[in-house]
Amino acid sequence: MNKETILKEIRESLVEMEEEKVVELCEKTLELNIPAYETITEGLIPGMDEVSRLYEEEEYFLPEVLVCSDVMNAGLDIVKPHLDKSSMQEPIKVVMGVVEGDTHDIGKNLVRIMMEASGMEVHDLGRDVPLERFIEKAEEVNADLIGMSTLMTTTMDGMKTVIDRLSERNIRNKYKILVGGGPISQNFADRIGADLYTKDASEAVRRVKEIFGRA
Amino acid sequence: MVPTIMQKRSNLTEKERLLKVLKGEAVDRPPVICPGGMMNASVTEVLKDIEENHNIDLDAMTAAAKAVREITGFENYGVPFDMTVESEPLGAKIDLGDKFIEPRVTEYNNKSIEDIIQNYKVNPRDSHRMGITIQAVEKLKNDEIPVIGNITGHISTATSIIDPLYALKMLRKDPDKIYRFFQFIHDYSKEYAVEMIRAGADIIAISDPTATGEILGAKNFERFAIPFYKDMIATIHQFHVPVIIHICGNANTIIDSLNDTGVDAVSFDSMVNMRFAKSKLTTRLMGNVNTQLLHTGEQGKIESITKNCMDSGVDIVSPACGLSMATSVKNLRAMTEFVKRGI
Ligand code: B12
Numbered sequence: 001m002n003k004e005t006i007l008k009e010i011r012e013s014l015v016e017m018e019e020e021k022v023v024e025l026c027e028k029t030l031e032l033n034i035p036a037y038e039t040i041t042e043g044l045i046p047g048m049d050e051v052s053r054l055y056e057e058e059e060y061f062l063p064e065v066l067v068c069s070d071v072m073n074a075g076l077d078i079v080k081p082h083l084d085k086s087s088m089q090e091p092i093k094v095v096m097g098v099v100e101g102d103t104h105d106i107g108k109n110l111v112r113i114m115m116e117a118s119g120m121e122v123h124d125l126g127r128d129v130p131l132e133r134f135i136e137k138a139e140e141v142n143a144d145l146i147g148m149s150t151l152m153t154t155t156m157d158g159m160k161t162v163i164d165r166l167s168e169r170n171i172r173n174k175y176k177i178l179v180g181g182g183p184i185s186q187n188f189a190d191r192i193g194a195d196l197y198t199k200d201a202s203e204a205v206r207r208v209k210e211i212f213g214r215a
Numbered sequence: 216m217v218p219t220i221m222q223k224r225s226n227l228t229e230k231e232r233l234l235k236v237l238k239g240e241a242v243d244r245p246p247v248i249c250p251g252g253m254m255n256a257s258v259t260e261v262l263k264d265i266e267e268n269h270n271i272d273l274d275a276m277t278a279a280a281k282a283v284r285e286i287t288g289f290e291n292y293g294v295p296f297d298m299t300v301e302s303e304p305l306g307a308k309i310d311l312g313d314k315f316i317e318p319r320v321t322e323y324n325n326k327s328i329e330d331i332i333q334n335y336k337v338n339p340r341d342s343h344r345m346g347i348t349i350q351a352v353e354k355l356k357n358d359e360i361p362v363i364g365n366i367t368g369h370i371s372t373a374t375s376i377i378d379p380l381y382a383l384k385m386l387r388k389d390p391d392k393i394y395r396f397f398q399f400i401h402d403y404s405k406e407y408a409v410e411m412i413r414a415g416a417d418i419i420a421i422s423d424p425t426a427t428g429e430i431l432g433a434k435n436f437e438r439f440a441i442p443f444y445k446d447m448i449a450t451i452h453q454f455h456v457p458v459i460i461h462i463c464g465n466a467n468t469i470i471d472s473l474n475d476t477g478v479d480a481v482s483f484d485s486m487v488n489m490r491f492a493k494s495k496l497t498t499r500l501m502g503n504v505n506t507q508l509l510h511t512g513e514q515g516k517i518e519s520i521t522k523n524c525m526d527s528g529v530d531i532v533s534p535a536c537g538l539s540m541a542t543s544v545k546n547l548r549a550m551t552e553f554v555k556r557g558i
Contacts, residue, residue: 017387058468061432063386070384103319106379106430128310128321153510154316154539183507 003034007043010075014047015054017064019071026078036079040119044075048117052202062106069113092212095138096147097125098181099158107181107201108149114201118209134162138175145208147178156183160192167193176211180204228359229290230417236530237418237457237479237499245525247532247554248501249283249547250420251293252365254461254482254537256283260544262314270297270311270318271344276351284360286544288551291418292355293363295348298422301367301404302375304342305335315540320375328385328396331376339407349410356415363459364411368423369401369443370431376400379425386435394439401443405450412454419451420459420482424537427464436469441476448477459501462487463536470495485535489527500528503535504550510539514549521553 001009006025013021022044029039051068054060060068094115098108105127112122123141125133138146148159159179166172177194189197196211198204227235233246249256257269257279269279280292297318299309306324310316324331339345348364355362367375373396374382385393408419426440448458457479462469465486473481474497482501483492485508492500504521505512512520524532532554 058432061435062430063383063432063435066380066384067387101316103321106425109380128319152539153507154541 001028001032003032003038006032006034007039010039010043011047011050014044014068014071014075015050017067017071019074022071022075023078026075029079030082035084036082037084039079040076040083044072044079045118048072048114049202052114056200056202062110065110065113069117072117089214091119091121092145092208092214093141093143094120094122094145094147094208095125095134095141095143096122097129097134097149098127099148099150099155099162100128100130101155101158102150102152103127104151104181105149107151108147111147111149111180111201111204114205115208118205120205120208131158131162131165135165135169135171139171143175144212145176145178147180147204149179149181150184151182153183156181156188159184159194163193176208178204178208230359230361233291233361233531234417234457237459239499244557245530245532245554246290247288247551248291248361248363249287249289249293249534249538250291250363250365250418250459250461250482251280251296252367252420253298253422253424254420254534255293255296255365256287256289256534256538256542256547257296258287258538258540258542258544258547259314261286265314268311268313270295271347273347273350273354276347277354280351280355287547288555289547290551291361291363293365293420294351294355295344295365298367298371298424299375300344300348301372301400301407303344304337305331305376305400307376317540323378324376325378328377328392332396332399337403339403339410345407345410349407349414352411352414352416361417362415363418363420364408364414364416365420365422366404366408366411368421368426368440369397369404370426370440371423372400372404373397374425383430386431386439390438397439397443401447405447408447408451409454412451412456416456418457418459420461421447422461422463422482424463427462428466428469429464433468433472437472441472444476444478452477459531461501461536466492473498480531482531482533483535489524489529493528499530501531501533502529504532506534506536506538506542509534509546509550510542512546514546517546517549518553521550525554 010025055065098105115122150156178196179194186197232242235242261282265275267275269275299318303309307320308322310321312318451458459480460478461482480499480501483503485503485505
């Protein structure tokens with residue numbers, strides 16, 4: 001089997017949720033000396049891109065997206081140890097969570113999964129996250145980006161509090177701020193001084209890569 | 216006493232009006248309600264004179280249900296005020312909320328589905344807040360004002376007990392196992408509904424926010440949601456009690472399947488076009504004043520959206536979904552008073 005065929009099969013099997021097949025194919029790439037980097041960037045990631053396209057088009061729903069993301073991770077587990085570190089850029093470091101008072105985390109998790117799928121390093125703080133935690137964690141891991149999610153109008157002002165506190169401490173410019181979730185809009189993001197708003201997970205990944213010049 | 220305009224036009228009690236509408240009979244004007252449970256109006260402003268936590272304390276729960284009606288003008292009593300009552304006895308850790316935040320799950324039960332099914336036995340009457348809610352229904356029972364008992368659907372309860380992402384994955388990876396889990400939750404939720412009816416509930420309202428067409432897709436909705444709703448509704452109907460079901464989000468792909476459930480009224484979110492829904496459904500329609508508008512909008516706009524709702528033929532006027540606790544009484548009254556004034 002040549003490289004093109006095998007990468008194509010990885011993409012297709014991922015979309016078809018065939019975990020064993022993807023694992024097998026990833027093992028085969030190692031036997032064939034296909035660089036792990038290429039398996040990831042031309043097999044697994046484009047496969048997952050296709051999954052998010054199907055999700056946007058309502059061909060796939062959350063159960064399918066979640067299973068595909070597991071399949072991708074199973075593939076990653078095989079090839080990642082063989083990554084030639086020098087071929088890799090430092091990943092974009094993200095601190096991410098659902099703001100205090102809100103426990104809706106399905107959307108945030110989807111954003112995390114898509115970010116991880118595109119190679120970002122995500123520190124997930126979970127849901128109902130005390131506002132101070134976002135700042136603490138970002139400082140601790142030296143993050144590039146703070147992502148905040150909420151689905152409730154009651155809690156959306158928490159995002160502003162985080163941004164204000166960053167400004168008060170003169171560390172606002174160390175981070176890009178990304179916000180999203182049902183009641184959030186571009187207008188709201190502008191008003192609270194966030195750098196970026198996107199309406200869904202795949203757009204978030206595209207735009208974040210763009211602002212960090214990784215598109 | 217000088218009769219008010221309303222009394223002149225009709226002498227229906229709030230209970231008669233709502234029950235008649237649910238039977239499909241003609242009334243003077245649509246009732247305006249907020250059923251409770253996920254869609255409740257025990258907002259911060261309504262709770263200000265209630266001392267204890269209305270989610271836990273029986274007297275506070277009853278007082279809050281009455282305060283909602285008196286202060287906001289919604290024409291019903293409804294308990295409880297959240298959707299964690301059913302998941303609490305199954306090992307999910309719950310923060311019981313206060314006057315600013317609803318009760319919510321802080322930690323899922325991380326045992327396996329089999330373990331949970333084997334090791335937990337739920338008897339609604341003895342189960343902390345299910346028991347309190349049943350007693351609250353008993354205390355609220357009366358002749359004039361309809362009392363609505365609210366239950367959370369099996370899918371939302373399941374995804375409050377175990378991690379939602381895990382549960383959603385199971386729909387694909389191990390459908391039989393997750394189906395058994397749903398069945399287990401459904402069985403005690405059904406007992407809970409029956410206990411509320413025995414305690415005097417006039418109506419049962421079901422909401423199941425995690426079971427939207429958008430999250431599950433139509434196929435999964437038909438396979439994992441509909442059969443349980445059908446069974447729940449049939450059981451409740453044995454007691455001659457009507458059922459309202461609330462569907463979150465964009466329901467276009469699942470709307471047809473709702474006709475088969477035997478439900479008396481369906482409530483939709485604000486993005487659902489009620490004229491379209493009406494053309495598809497044989498049941499009564501409830502809805503759907505945008506909740507974000509109710510929180511942040513102006514009174515004039517709230518009135519015009521309420522009017523739109525009525526013009527599009529809803530049988531019962533209500534908020535479109537769950538309210539933010541920061542919603543003002545003034546805004547809620549703009550909606551209820553507009554309906555009561557009549558078209
Ligand atoms: C499922 C659901 C639930 C589930 C949540 C399960 C979970 N673990 O997440 C359960 C049943 C537990 C639940 C509970 C409650 N819910 Co609820 N719920 C929903 C519902 C129907 C769907 C949310 C969802 O998961 N959608 C699917 C995901 C994939 O979409 P998403 O979250 O929007 O995410 C996408 C984008 O928004 C974006 N995105 C999301 N986050 C981020 C972050 C960043 C950085 C970026 C860039 C993008 C981004 O990308 C995602 C994917 O593309 C919404 C209504 C709706 N249609 O949104 C109500 C809704 C959010 N719930 C609501 C309410 C009121 C509640 C309760 C308070 C009910 C109650 N009375 O107790 C409780 C919450 C308690 C609390 N304080 O936390 C209201 C909120 C109203 C308000 N206050 O503003 C809503 C809006 C319904 C309504 N009124 O219209 N709910």
